[in-house]
Amino acid sequence: MATPMLQSAAELLETSEPALRLIISILIGYPLALVSRYCLFKKDVFLIHLFHTLTGLWIAYFNFGFQLFHSFLCILVQFLFLRLMGRTVTAVGSSFIFQMGYLLTGYYYTATDHYDIKWTMPHCVLTLKLIGLSLDYYDGGKDEGKLNAEQKVSALRHVPSFSEVCGFAYFYGGFLVGPQFTLRSYQWLVAGELTDCPGQPPNSIVPAIRRFSLGLVCLAIYTIGSPYLTDSYLLSDDYANQPFWYRCLYILIWGKVTLYKYVSCWLIAEGVCILSGLGYNGHDSAGVVLWDACANMKVWQYETTPLFTGTIASFNINTNAWVARQVFKRLKFLGNKMFSQAAALFFLAIWHGLHSGYVLCFSMEFLIVTVERQVEALIKDSPTLTTLTQNMFLRPILYVVQQLIHWLFMGYPLVAFCLFTWDKWSKVYSSVYYCGHIFFLVLLFATPFLRRVLVPKKIKENKSQ
Structure with missing residues (x-):
């Protein structure tokens, strides 16, 4: 055509x-x-x-x-x-x-x-x-x-x-x-029921323009950045010969820019839904009209959260909500939340395609989310770690470090997602020594031992009751 x-x-x-x-x-x-x-x-x-x-x-x-x-x-x-x-x-x-x-x-x-x-x-x-x-x-x-x-x-x-x-x-x-x-x-x-003015078309033009404009900004970022941050460069000898820190930094920035391809399309499409009325979602507790029924992105949360779970919750929202409603919650009979989550992520992987990269990407997501929840629980239960993370002087430094780790390892599984085949993604992961796999597997097995050292016995006993 x-x-x-x-x-x-x-x-x-x-x-x-x-x-x-x-x-x-x-x-x-x-x-x-x-x-x-x-x-x-x-x-x-x-x-x-x-x-x-x-x-x-x-x-x-x-x-x-x-x-x-x-x-x-x-x-x-x-x-x-x-x-x-x-x-x-x-x-x-x-x-x-x-x-x-x-x-x-x-x-x-x-x-x-x-x-x-x-x-x-x-x-x-x-x-x-x-x-x-x-x-x-x-x-x-x-x-x-x-x-x-x-x-x-x-x-x-x-x-x-x-x-x-x-x-x-x-x-x-x-x-x-x-x-x-x-x-x-x-x-x-x-039926004409999705409107803030009963019997009249919804007042959704301005909210639609806002999402459209934000989508154009994200599209511009991707259009400007993508020619300089290509998938093919990850496979090149030039990339492999760069210092380790450069290879990791490239994955971080490449992943961030690559995701704007999806963000921009979702935001522009959401604007269409808002304009038609499909985005109408009633009113909040203050009486403000909500237009987020079709929101696939929470942009502010996406840009500012230092948590992997925060990014996942702000990204491709409606698809994730569909999987949660129609797959995860319907597997309640398994009696194990982790099994249900693993099955839901496997469904998402094969729904995206048959390439091994999809399975690896969502397997990494499962590992990362599991580790992050364990670490969050450890910090919450450990008085020493809680004091450190709440220190007003350390918090900005910890936030920057956490964001660097967060965006590096958001881009890391995206390598497999975008390069599809084993020969390609394995080459890139080898060039960075499988640092993401090692980092999270070490944390996965180290966290239980850290709990023994950092969590007081009394808190452990209360948790077990």
């Missing part, structure tokens, strides 16, 4: 044509949201579903040509599961197996050793939507007393129509890069 005009524009901007098509497709959501606000608000629901379906199909065709049939086929099959199998475990299992199987098969047949923008990119977003749809429909058949608070909000009491499922799946604000949202939220949007 290459076109001379887009090719020329991509060359001028020093990017690829698929990447340019992706950005254009996300940005086109803003005029589409304006059409929805001023022409379709409170109109016939079938007309709104049709608008969302046709615009989503056009976006799919613009980016991937006739490969859009992959998404349409999976939507059709999912609808048939709902209609023919009903609210059964069989329907949920069939949905999960088919949708994940289709996605993984797509990964297998389209895989390369570098990142490509192809039909599997939006399809992974769609896969979660459709699996979540089957689970929410299944929950709709349970007694309300057996549902948790989240399930009560998202449960579907009636089987959706085909036009409704298509509109939900192809909605222009979330088709390509997310965010994840439930069919119930989509139904409220179509």
Whole structure:
């Protein structure tokens, strides 16, 4: 689907044509949201579903040509599961197996050793939507007393129509890069209920512009920095010949800039959702209108937290919330929180793709989070460490050191995530002597011994009771 005009524009901007098509497709959501606000608000629901379906199909065709049939086929099959199998475990299992199987098969047949923008990119977003749809429909058949608070909000009491499922799946604000949202939220949007002015379009233009502007800032940082901080340089002899401190610093800065690629897309897409009304999230305790229902980023927390768990909680929020709701919490029957977390992270790894780098990345996340929680508990229980960390003169120094460690080892697992294959990521990790693996494994086994020395016996006894 290459076109001379887009090719020329991509060359001028020093990017690829698929990447340019992706950005254009996300940005086109803003005029589409304006059409929805001023022409379709409170109109016939079938007309709104049709608008969302046709615009989503056009976006799919613009980016991937006739490969859009992959998404349409999976939507059709999912609808048939709902209609023919009903609210059964069989329907949920069939949905999960088919949708994940289709996605993984797509990964297998389209895989390369570098990142490509192809039909599997939006399809992974769609896969979660459709699996979540089957689970929410299944929950709709349970007694309300057996549902948790989240399930009560998202449960579907009636089987959706085909036009409704298509509109939900192809909605222009979330088709390509997310965010994840439930069919119930989509139904409220179509009904005109997601507004701070009942009966009128929401006052969401200014909040949408704010997220759009912040997204452009992040996109500018990535666009300016990425040509100087490339994945290929990590594999070069020049990088390998640099001093150890330089190699670590490069990973730190490279990782930070690379993540802005995802941050910028999510922020711009969130602005579309806010403009349409989907971002409406009621009011806070002070009566201020909230527009964060589709927030995939907590930017201030992301930029300032020195904790790995803080960054994870502020990054790709809706996808993480989906996995927490539909995978982690549904594995409660395992009786072990750590097993449930490991299974959820493994699901996230294979959902991203079949490359070994994804499994390693999320394995490192599991290790890092486990160690961080152990260290936090140690500091909290040790009077000596608590006094040190709360010292007003030491706190700024400790914060800087903690941030350096934090961002170095945020970039460290990202190496495997971005380089995909064992021969590539192992080369980079070898060049820095697997310092991340060693650092956290040493802490993992050292922390229990440090507790024996630094935590008073009385506190240990209270903890064990």
